[in-house]
Amino acid sequence: MPKVTYRQHDGSEETLEVRAGTSLMLGALTGGVEGIEAECGGSCMCATCHVYVDEAWLDKLPKVQVLEDEMLDDTASERKPNSRLSCQIEMSDALDGIVVELPESQI
Structure with a gap:
């Protein structure tokens, strides 16, 4: 299973296995990572699952869509x-x- 490292603002890190097809937000919530509020439950309506993606990974992600851009x-x-x-x-x-x-x- 692929792994994600969630780095807290204080520099501490937690690496979790997150099943392919699962959002990073849901992976954080089910893995008990603090700092992701996800008030809208993942429907791109609240911006409480904001993260900073490590620069090395940005080009591997799909482009930001209009609604996400507005929420950001x-x-x-x-x-x-x-x-x-x-x-x-x-x-x-x-x-x-x-x-x-x-x-x-996040809030």
Whole structure:
């Protein structure tokens, strides 16, 4: 199963196996990773699953769609060029080893 490393704002890390086809948001929630609120349950309507994707992985992700782009304008923490909503990133074997950093705050 592919692995994801969730890096907290303080630098601590947790690496989890996340089944292909599962969003990084759901992987974090089911794995008990703190810092992902996911108030809308993954429907791209709240921006409380905001993450910063490690630069090395950005080109491997699908482009940001319009709705995600709009939601990223409403994040509680600073929007950066590598900001994504973890509900919109579907895990795959091609993403095995991806690293995402959680922002200081989601709400």
